[in-house]
Structure formats: structure tokens, C-alpha cells
Amino acid sequence: MLPINTVDSPSFRAIIKKIPTSVNAELPHRTTFTSYLEKEFTEMERNLKATLKEIDFVSTTVDIWTANNRSYMGVTLHWISRTTLERHKVALACRRIRGRHTYDVIGTEIENIHSSYGLLNKVVATVTDNGSNFVKAFQVYHPVTESDDEMEEEESSPKDDDVTFSDLSEILSAENESDGQLSLPPHRRCASHTINIICTRDVEKHLTTNAESRAVYRSSTAKCTALWTKSSRSTLASETVEEISKRKLLIPTSTRWNSFFDAVKRIAEIPMGELNTLCTKLGLKCFKDQEYQFLHEYCMSMKPLTAALDILQGDCPYFTTNT
Structure with a gap:
């Protein structure tokens, strides 16, 4: 989305002038567009308030x-x-x-x-x-409420x-x-946000309470992160990933835990032999058997929560949930 004053830019107006029209129309300036938007907003707000009067x-x-x-x-x-x-x-x-x-x-x-x-x-x-x-x-x-007051008393x-x-x-x-x-x-x-917290903070807290699980969790996720970083910053590395694994790696985003799960799942789908061949070609540490097994068990354990988040975050017309 661009600011309204874009229409006053000489380069923008020059581009628009080159568009053939049936009439000799001139592109309105910022003040005209602002007035139009304010008028449309007022009309939309009035219609919405009229609709809400009929809703209990x-x-x-x-x-x-x-x-x-x-x-x-x-x-x-x-x-x-x-x-x-x-x-x-x-x-x-x-x-x-x-x-x-x-x-x-x-x-x-x-x-x-x-x-x-x-x-x-x-x-x-x-x-x-x-x-x-x-x-x-x-x-x-x-x-x-009064009932709450009485119960508290x-x-x-x-x-x-x-x-x-x-x-x-x-x-x-x-x-x-x-x-x-x-x-x-x-x-x-929000139920989605609550599940998201469970999948990130609580799961990590649980995995890091035990020395053995903490070690394999941190080492396996660190190697996954190294793969994501390498493939996202280098075109050559990205092509190497596609050449060996016949797939692209998914890069997780910080705002959606589902993206982290999907990214780990994509790595876990690569056979271990191909995965370690890929790591060797990229100059990264190879995955150990225990770390590779951890990725599979992590995906299997977290899959139900991922499915729940997909449903809750989707535009489903049948229900909505909160906690």
C-alpha cells in the first residue's frame, strides 16, 4: 500500500498519462482522493452502524x-x-x-x-x-457480577x-x-495464541529440563538453523539443496510457529543419507542418528497441535474457539 501523495508524484502522473482512455480524463490530485476516501469512509461507517442496530x-x-x-x-x-x-x-x-x-x-x-x-x-x-x-x-x-461477589465473599x-x-x-x-x-x-x-505459546515456550521448557533431551534438542535445531541460513543466503546453496534433495527448504518465520514445524518437517522428509551428503557439500555439520530420530519424533508429537492451529487460524465459517 502506498501513501495518497503518490498521485502527486510527477513520475506516477507521467505513467498514468500514457494509459489510453476514451475521454480526455485527468488524474485527480491528493486532495481529491482524500476527500473521496473520507466520503466513502463516512458512508461505510453509517451503513455499519445501521446494521449493528439490528444485532443484539x-x-x-x-x-x-x-x-x-x-x-x-x-x-x-x-x-x-x-x-x-x-x-x-x-x-x-x-x-x-x-x-x-x-x-x-x-x-x-x-x-x-x-x-x-x-x-x-x-x-x-x-x-x-x-x-x-x-x-x-x-x-x-x-x-x-453479583454471583461472583457472593462466591468471593x-x-x-x-x-x-x-x-x-x-x-x-x-x-x-x-x-x-x-x-x-x-x-x-x-x-x-485467543486459543491460537495459547497453543502457539505451548508449542514454543512450554515445549522448549520441557525439552530443556532434562540434560539428555536438552543436548539433542539444541544440537538438532542448531543444525536445522544452519541449513536454513545457508540456503536462504546463498543461491548456490539453494540450488545444491534442490539438486540433492529434489525439494526446497522452507524457512521459518518468527511470527508463526507453524512455519517452524513445517520447516523441520521438510528437513525430516529428506533421507538421512541425502541429508548428510547435503550438509557435507554445504560445509555444515552432519546429523547424528539420535538427532535425525529426534526430528521425526518431534514432528510426530507436534502434528496434532499443528492441525489444530491450521483449523483455528483458517477462515472456517462453522465455528470459532477461544479459551
């Missing part, structure tokens, strides 16, 4: 990301049609977030977005990742003979926070 229950998803040293909050809206039972979704907002992503900033922005579309009493749940700032925002600003009520002490500073700070407090909907953690 919705859910939202919220995420924050950084691009070019700027932070943004994106909110999407989801609901099921009462007549067709089809799932619908729209992009609700994409707003710049300035400063630190603290829980109060996040909570305020979420409520403002919900309020601007008249959704404060319609959102049954908001799904986010497992980030501590999101979690705290909903812990602080999600109102507790029953569990925490002291015996007659017990002496309880209260922290005065906590009481005073709680009273200050309650003034003009926000009200957020129930919180649900």
Missing part, C-alpha cells in the same frame, strides 16, 4: 502491533446472523496508539471504540492474545475467631480507581 450480540477481537516505530490497535467485530446463522465479520477500527501500551490506555481505547459504535451492552466477549497488558486491562475494568469470609488486616494504601488506591472506572466486556484469550 457481538464479539470483538483486539490486537496491538508496531510497524515503522508506530503502534496501532486493530479491532474486528464478529456476529452470527439470526436468520441465516452465517458468521459475519468486519474491521471496526485501526487507531494509532501513542506512548506506552499500559492497561489503562488499552482499556480506555477499547471502550471508546465499542462506545463509538453503540456496542457497550452488546459485546459478549473480547478476544485478545495472552499479553500481560491486555490481561490486566480486563482484570481491572471488567465488572464483577463465601470463600474469603474469615472465621469468627480470626483477625484480619487490611492494607490502607490498597483501599485508598482502589477508591481512586473506581471513580469514572471503565467497563469492559468479558475477556477471552
Whole structure:
């Protein structure tokens, strides 16, 4: 996507002028395009608000990301049609977030977005990742129901003979926070993100607790990483991989664990003899039997989680899941 001022670039306008048209039309300038976009946005927003008036229950998803040293909050809206039972979704907002992503900033922005579309009493749940700032925002600003209050009182009520002490500073700070407090909907953690954490942090933690498994895990993944690095940085190395293994190596990305699994699986599909021949030609350390076996067992163990992630992250119209 290019900025709107691209249309004012002399080179861009020169290219467009060479396109034959039936009429002698002139390319509009930036101000005209800006006015057109604002008009279309206003119309789209008005139609969306009219649609949402007829809907009683919705859910939202919220995420924050950084691009070019700027932070943004994106909110999407989801609901099921009462007549067709089809799932619908729209992009609700994409707003710049300035400063630190603290829980109060996040909570305020979420409520403002919900309020601007008249959704404060319609959102049954908001799904986010497992980030501590999101979690705290909903812990602080999600109102507790009466049944929750009663249950908490029953569990925490002291015996007659017990002496309880209260922290005065906590009481005073709680009273200050309650003034003009926000009200957020129930919180649900994204199932895909939770599984992703299990596949990365928890699995690695488990594999590194034992000295033997830690050694084979680190050595095998290090050799895989060396293969990925070599083939991605050298055209000659990439051609050597295709020549020997008759396939291309997949390079994992940091944002998707599935890509790491797919990349390991692609290496494990190469027969060990061909794999070590490839490593020798590329000047890399060869795989030992134990390391090669580990790759196969890793893929076999993680395959169900990979299948679950593919389903959850796909655009499936039949169900959605959160934890």
C-alpha cells in the first residue's frame, strides 16, 4: 500500500498519462482522493452502524502491533446472523496508539471504540492474545457480577475467631480507581495464541529440563538453523539443496510457529543419507542418528497441535474457539 501523495508524484502522473482512455480524463490530485476516501469512509461507517442496530450480540477481537516505530490497535467485530446463522465479520477500527501500551490506555481505547459504535451492552466477549497488558486491562475494568461477589465473599469470609488486616494504601488506591472506572466486556484469550505459546515456550521448557533431551534438542535445531541460513543466503546453496534433495527448504518465520514445524518437517522428509551428503557439500555439520530420530519424533508429537492451529487460524465459517 502506498501513501495518497503518490498521485502527486510527477513520475506516477507521467505513467498514468500514457494509459489510453476514451475521454480526455485527468488524474485527480491528493486532495481529491482524500476527500473521496473520507466520503466513502463516512458512508461505510453509517451503513455499519445501521446494521449493528439490528444485532443484539457481538464479539470483538483486539490486537496491538508496531510497524515503522508506530503502534496501532486493530479491532474486528464478529456476529452470527439470526436468520441465516452465517458468521459475519468486519474491521471496526485501526487507531494509532501513542506512548506506552499500559492497561489503562488499552482499556480506555477499547471502550471508546465499542462506545463509538453503540456496542457497550452488546459485546459478549473480547478476544485478545495472552499479553500481560491486555490481561490486566480486563482484570481491572471488567465488572464483577453479583454471583461472583457472593462466591468471593463465601470463600474469603474469615472465621469468627480470626483477625484480619487490611492494607490502607490498597483501599485508598482502589477508591481512586473506581471513580469514572471503565467497563469492559468479558475477556477471552485467543486459543491460537495459547497453543502457539505451548508449542514454543512450554515445549522448549520441557525439552530443556532434562540434560539428555536438552543436548539433542539444541544440537538438532542448531543444525536445522544452519541449513536454513545457508540456503536462504546463498543461491548456490539453494540450488545444491534442490539438486540433492529434489525439494526446497522452507524457512521459518518468527511470527508463526507453524512455519517452524513445517520447516523441520521438510528437513525430516529428506533421507538421512541425502541429508548428510547435503550438509557435507554445504560445509555444515552432519546429523547424528539420535538427532535425525529426534526430528521425526518431534514432528510426530507436534502434528496434532499443528492441525489444530491450521483449523483455528483458517477462515472456517462453522465455528470459532477461544479459551
